[in-house]
Amino acid sequence: MTAAPVWSVDPRTGKRREEVAREAASEDVDRAVRAAHDARAALAERPARAALLRTAARLLDEAQDEVVGTADAETALGAPRLTGELARTTAQLRAFADIVEEGGFLDVRIDHADDTRTPPWPDLRRWKVPIGVVAVYSASNFPLAFSVPGGDTASALAAGCPVVVKAHPDHPATSELCASLLRRAAAEEGLPEDVLVLVHGFDAGVALVRHPLVAAAGFTGSVRGGRALYDAAAAREVPIPFHGELGSLNPVLVTEAAAAERGEEIGAGLAASMTLGVGQFCTKPGFALVPEGAAGDGLVKALTEAVAGGRGGVMLDHRMRDAFLAGAAERAGLPGVQAPVVPGPDGDHGVTAGFLTVPAGRLAAGDEHDALLEECFGPVTVVARYAGDDEAVAVLGRLPGNLTATVHLGAEEAAGADGRGAALLELLTPLAGRVLVDGWPTGVAVAPAQHHGGPYPATTSTSTSVGGTAIERWLRPVTYQSAPQALLPPELHDDNPLGLPRRVDGRPETGAGRPAPRADADPGTDADTDGAAGA
């Protein structure tokens, strides 16, 4: 039996561009995982990892024209967006290089032996080690930033874990190109190329998550696909962590005061955010609670004008286009639902954006209207008009977990005088991993404090796939008890020769063996550097 060919397809025409690769059979997956597994030792040292990430960023930047051109041909996302996405992707690789070098993610904790305890404490030195080979499942909608060279790969390599990437079928040529650049970066740094291996094919993806040498997985995609892989990861003889980002409605709550003060601006902002990238962002605001009455009417009018005046676009593939058109039509046909701007086809290959409105009271019953509380991938949003706080709160209570939740406040509410703004933030916090005030959720800054995750189905774990702490997914702690320092890596030595931020004897130590300043201590005091501790 010959392996099935993998085609690169132009979504603007639906036509095949070229045959890029062949789907991986189970023995190919096995070979890929074993090769990656054998490359582990090469990633043991942090400087090698940082160098790999920086060189990968440089090679990707140098290949910008080819990368952007290939990705645009396969995804129709356009050169400007993809140029920005590449810049974000290489910045992300460099940010993780910084994180590797800084070393705080190792979360080093040292407790010196303490004979005054009952029973006595031995010397304990804890840090985090790489978990092993990581399987990465690429997303359709970010062919760079959430695919082969994206955040899962960058954070896994930063953690010291080789990666086997399952390419997304919507951009196999981009995947091959990026994989070759990452592998070349490894070679340039004297590392095995197999620190990153690429495989194609649905069955390969299933075989990958089941492989005994795969230690963890990262996924960005649909609820259906992600849940199937999550279930496979949990059903293994040895279950593994599966960090999947599956789906999110990203609710927006507009208060009466906000609508009154900034209704037009909010309506236009919602239109821009929900149509960004042809509505194909994980963080697209897919549901907005807007007050009934004149202020809300003004918002909806501005939204109508902005959406109707916008241009259509081509979605990532025709299957998604069909699903979008069907999903929007199904929702539009529900009792009580109106479509001020009807989402629909744009020629043979494109779609036009639209939005639906529904009285919030329709969403209380748990009937067919629940479809409005599920993500519809593409340029459509649902505006639920609410009659008062209680109705808005009731609807929020029916939502599944989300990546983001947004509130638009009036000026006084935002100033905090009456406690209402704080109360609304508290109300939204259980719903999501990122809570925004007076902004839009599309656009996820690759910053240390970012959190891109949220209650299921937003994420299958409590982790983030963007930001500094994304590295935590690929590590596990190990504590050494009574181990002579001569046998341990320098990160765990008393004199902290690498200047890591650590916790020693229960309190922060922030570099070069210096204890953290605190109120009751002299900031100049040296840390305990007794090398005999714990012997």
Next chain:
Amino acid sequence: MTAAPVWSVDPRTGKRREEVAREAASEDVDRAVRAAHDARAALAERPARAALLRTAARLLDEAQDEVVGTADAETALGAPRLTGELARTTAQLRAFADIVEEGGFLDVRIDHADDTRTPPWPDLRRWKVPIGVVAVYSASNFPLAFSVPGGDTASALAAGCPVVVKAHPDHPATSELCASLLRRAAAEEGLPEDVLVLVHGFDAGVALVRHPLVAAAGFTGSVRGGRALYDAAAAREVPIPFHGELGSLNPVLVTEAAAAERGEEIGAGLAASMTLGVGQFCTKPGFALVPEGAAGDGLVKALTEAVAGGRGGVMLDHRMRDAFLAGAAERAGLPGVQAPVVPGPDGDHGVTAGFLTVPAGRLAAGDEHDALLEECFGPVTVVARYAGDDEAVAVLGRLPGNLTATVHLGAEEAAGADGRGAALLELLTPLAGRVLVDGWPTGVAVAPAQHHGGPYPATTSTSTSVGGTAIERWLRPVTYQSAPQALLPPELHDDNPLGLPRRVDGRPETGAGRPAPRADADPGTDADTDGAAGA
């Protein structure tokens, strides 16, 4: 249908002591979870949590005689051990009170808005919030430290999560007593008693992990029971984190040099560790690699004398006793296995300790001898005699995941001169979450740097159930974007009024808004306290 009675049983006689409670029906579990869920808000403030933990510790200490007496009557663990376990338990409650107050676990990260980035970064403020109601499954072998008032409960309450505990059937009276003390502590602190609710019964345990309002679970017990609950947690419509500690062999590697230098001491130490608590520790060293030849023979001789000279004991219940006797006999009957001291019955209710030996070469094939690589709960260990490093390494490579792995080194190996000691630590690190040198794994210090967890089946996640970081299991991160500081809790304010250790703009800040000292900065510089950031 009447609910089944829950009996307290004396393992020294096998006789029922008293009827303690009734098994919880599914509607009882629902009521328990809802009551705990309604108590969430009362735990929102950290001072209330710290006060609860300290008062619980005090009430438990004050009730020492009753707690120890009740636990001994149900478990036969003896008053001295249980007195120590209670002291450890109340120290653990107080340690988590300290952790709550210190606040480092909130892992606050603040990135100020940065317009120089492309695209610009908004103001981002991340911390961790309680995950929701936690289900705790008590262990048989630590009726206090890993049961109702144990580490899972202490860390969950510290995190701000109400707890529903499923009592272990081996000590229902102790569970009821401890639950009543914890609930009284809540009442004394003006909190709802339902911050902790107790349920009994196997079916109740299953219903608990499936309840939609349960957000996470902690478990200590068998591979079989833990895996069933893990599977149920993963199969939910909304899967939840299941932090289970299931089983561990806790291998010990004795080098030729160690055996030659300290063979007698190591043999006696192994005997003491593996019989501690009638061999019913999760960290019992159940497998030791000892070199062939005279030095190893000396170790085995010392082990033989120590084990044969030890006293028998009563296990936690008769079912475990039967399983121990059957498991030991099955293993002893394998080809090539010898039993220098035969483990067996001691009267009608007790058992005597023993150990088995086997040539390490027998463990290479993956045949029936694999039973020797599985935990046998009770006072027995397996000594595999190895002919050289390669044989020892091959056996280690066949082991499942462990809580601990131990190496006993010769003096020169421990000094690090030849690199052999460090290489052996590297070899053991993939096997376990705690790696010990020249010690014994029984006894787990409740210290900030402790890690009590390890690769599956030791743990179903990468978390620990003992030590400061155990609290991380019950939290999830949330990032606030562009939220005015007036709407956020003080933990996230620029001026750091609570003096928390945080990371601000990518670097550690260690209290009272002061940045951490670093080489290129003046340690006296004040942190940015621009309240307008991110507006």
